[in-house]
Amino acid sequence: MVETNYLVIGSGVAGLTFAVKMAEKHAARKVVIVTKADADESNTKYAQGGIAVVMDMKGDSFQKHIQDTLIAGDGICDREVVEMVVKEGPQRLKELIAWEANFDLTADGGFDLGKEGGHSEYRVVHHKDVTGYEVERALLERVHQLPNIELLAHHFAIDLITDHHLGPKKGDLLSCYGAYVLNQRNGEIRTIKAINTVLASGGIGRVYGHTTNPIIATGDGIAMAYRAKAMVRDMEFVQFHPTALYNPEGGSYFLISEAVRGFGAYLRNKAGYRFMPDYDARAELASRDIVSQSIDNELKKTGDSHVFLDCTHLDMAAFKKHFPNIYDKCLEYHIDVEKDWIPVVPASHYLCGGIVVDKQGKTSIRNLYACGECSGTGLHGANRLASNSLLEALVYAHNIFEDLSNDTGDSIPLDIPDWNDEGTRIPKEHILIQHNLKELQALMRDYVGIVRSDKRLQKAVARLDVIYNDIEELYRESKVTTSLCELRNMINVAHLIISQSLEQKENRGGYFNLDRLDQVENQLS
Ligand code: FAD
Ligand code: SIN
Numbered sequence: 149m150v151e152t153n154y155l156v157i158g159s160g161v162a163g164l165t166f167a168v169k170m171a172e173k174h175a176a177r178k179v180v181i182v183t184k185a186d187a188d189e190s191n192t193k194y195a196q197g198g199i200a201v202v203m204d205m206k207g208d209s210f211q212k213h214i215q216d217t218l219i220a221g222d223g224i225c226d227r228e229v230v231e232m233v234v235k236e237g238p239q240r241l242k243e244l245i246a247w248e249a250n251f252d253l254t255a256d257g258g259f260d261l262g263k264e265g266g267h268s269e270y271r272v273v274h275h276k277d278v279t280g281y282e283v284e285r286a287l288l289e290r291v292h293q294l295p296n297i298e299l300l301a302h303h304f305a306i307d308l309i310t311d312h313h314l315g316p317k318k319g320d321l322l323s324c325y326g327a328y329v330l331n332q333r334n335g336e337i338r339t340i341k342a343i344n345t346v347l348a349s350g351g352i353g354r355v356y357g358h359t360t361n362p363i364i365a366t367g368d369g370i371a372m373a374y375r376a377k378a379m380v381r382d383m384e385f386v387q388f389h390p391t392a393l394y395n396p397e398g399g400s401y402f403l404i405s406e407a408v409r410g411f412g413a414y415l416r417n418k419a420g421y422r423f424m425p426d427y428d429a430r431a432e433l434a435s436r437d438i439v440s441q442s443i444d445n446e447l448k449k450t451g452d453s454h455v456f457l458d459c460t461h462l463d464m465a466a467f468k469k470h471f472p473n474i475y476d477k478c479l480e481y482h483i484d485v486e487k488d489w490i491p492v493v494p495a496s497h498y499l500c501g502g503i504v505v506d507k508q509g510k511t512s513i514r515n516l517y518a519c520g521e522c523s524g525t526g527l528h529g530a531n532r533l534a535s536n537s538l539l540e541a542l543v544y545a546h547n548i549f550e551d552l553s554n555d556t557g558d559s560i561p562l563d564i565p566d567w568n569d570e571g572t573r574i575p576k577e578h579i580l581i582q583h584n585l586k587e588l589q590a591l592m593r594d595y596v597g598i599v600r601s602d603k604r605l606q607k608a609v610a611r612l613d614v615i616y617n618d619i620e621e622l623y624r625e626s627k628v629t630t631s632l633c634e635l636r637n638m639i640n641v642a643h644l645i646i647s648q649s650l651e652q653k654e655n656r657g658g659y660f661n662l663d664r665l666d667q668v669e670n671q672l673s
Contacts, residue, residue: 149338152179152343153556154552158349159183161541164284167181181297182300182327185301195279198275198407207269225527233525233539247286265409277407277473280538303331304329306337306628308326314564326340327345337566342560343559344552347522351499356597358593366638367637371637373516383502386500391408392495404457404490415455415457417450458489478490500530503522505544520544525544585635602663609646
């Protein structure tokens with residue numbers, strides 16, 4: 149059993165930023181971070197393009213960044229949230245720099261700003277094409293310098309502890325008191341009691357078989373919050389990144405940053421035709437939803453498995469300087485970017501929705517906060533503007549810190565029970581977990597992908613029911629393991645994506661349903 153002021157679930161940019169801020173300002177308060185893999189494993193670590201922040205007011209302005217975000221979000225962003233996040237950006241970036249994160253500079257000492265889809269100006273601050281790696285490195289180094297942070301790697305949060313665990317609930321608002329956490333090294337389940345809990349558990353990419361996300365992105369925080377009866381929003385808006393390196397085997401797809409298109413690369417079909425100008429006046433720099441839907445349409449028209457990104461006309465010396473990681477990775481696959489076109493396909497990348505939070509990061513459960521990709525703030529609307537995610541995580545981690553700074557919170561009830569696994573046994577059916585995971589990923593790809601229809605979604609519901617029943621039965625009789633819990637969480641997340649897709653009555657941003665076609669006829673001929 150552990151007791152702490154703050155339990156943070158996740159060690160990406162969101163969780164670490166909150167922990168560092170709180171521990172720096174309040175030396176007497178204890179922060180425990182649990183994270184289910186190595187400390188640095190996270191979506192954050194793989195972020196390439198950078199952080200969208202208005203740092204150069206000469207050509208750019210807050211107003212332009214706000215407008216670009218609203219346009220990308222296709223009319224359903226929360227304008228107040230957009231304004232707040234954009235305007236707080238520069239201050240949050242300065243803090244990151246004070247923690248010794250390095251960003252590329254030009255010869256005259258200004259930021260070397262990149263451009264990505266949907267941005268009307270160059271405003272993406274980056275560290276070559278490995279921005280996330282640099283941010284994660286800097287934050288973890290700061291964490292290790294702070295004695296009041298305890299970081300527990302290979303600790304998997306299974307479920308939040310709420311009033312449900314204390315017997316019949318009095319009053320209306322549920323409270324959270326920490327989480328049950330599996331020590332993945334010795335199988336022990338610890339009760340971590342916390343006055344406040346911050347979910348920073350990241351995204352859901354792995355629910356789809358083809359994704360840019362690493363294996364940790366299984367939507368655990370969203371599933372835990374949903375099971376605890378927190379509100380969850382906008383789950384139908386799964387963002388597919390247009391240019392993942394084509395991988396005929398499926399699984400993880402290496403990302404070819406949108407900044408490469410910002411640098412001037414063209415999308416071509418197999419016949420060599422540059423098709424994006426047919427779909428949008430912004431061509432390759434249209435927002436991500438439009439580029440992905442256009443590629444999907446192009447693939448359906450031609451029957452091809454992928455399209456190509458052509459960089460052969462670009463200044464290669466400058467390319468290698470900005471994108472050394474992408475250049476090297478392509479070479480590993482025998483693609484010489486200087487001469488060869490890069491084969492690319494859209495892949496699941498980001499969840500625009502998540503656990504409902506207000507501007508202070510508060511969920512609908514007392515003493516439970518959420519920030520980063522697991523949260524649904526209203527910033528992204530129906531489609532996130534490129535490089536707004538790291539920014540959102542920094543801003544909300546700060547807002548939660550501010551909200552909690554003047555509040556030491558409630559006391560923790562004494563009667564929290566320990567995890568009870570009486571009557572369960574070590575699961576022997578690993579094959580069942582693997583098989584159901586593959587089934588789940590295939591059904592999400594085939595029926596809940598870039599283009600949906602009510603019929604496909606209904607089919608997905610029926611298939612998901614079978615998987616759900618299989619896994620719930622296994623869960624009830626088993627001692628918990630990481631793979632079983634992750635699959636259970638992904639099933640919950642898939643259910644939310646499908647059910648909220650069926651409820652969505654308009655085609656907006658990343659949500660495209662053939663049964664709502666009338667509004668997008670102009671987009672896809
Ligand atoms: P993460 O960084 O994913 O961290 C989540 C943490 O929670 C991890 O440590 C994980 O292990 C832990 N965790 C999860 N479940 C549990 C559990 N049950 N118990 C314990 N720990 C748990 N965004 C941009 O703004 N700019 C970019 O250039 C950019 N490039 C990207 C490139 C790639 C390839 C990818 C995949 C994403 C990119 N994004 C980018 C999106 C952005 O990286 C993420 O949205 C952001 O980093 C999410 O941060 P986070 O802290 O919310 O979650
Ligand atoms: C990329 O570099 O293309 C990813 C940027 C993002 O997801 O915001």
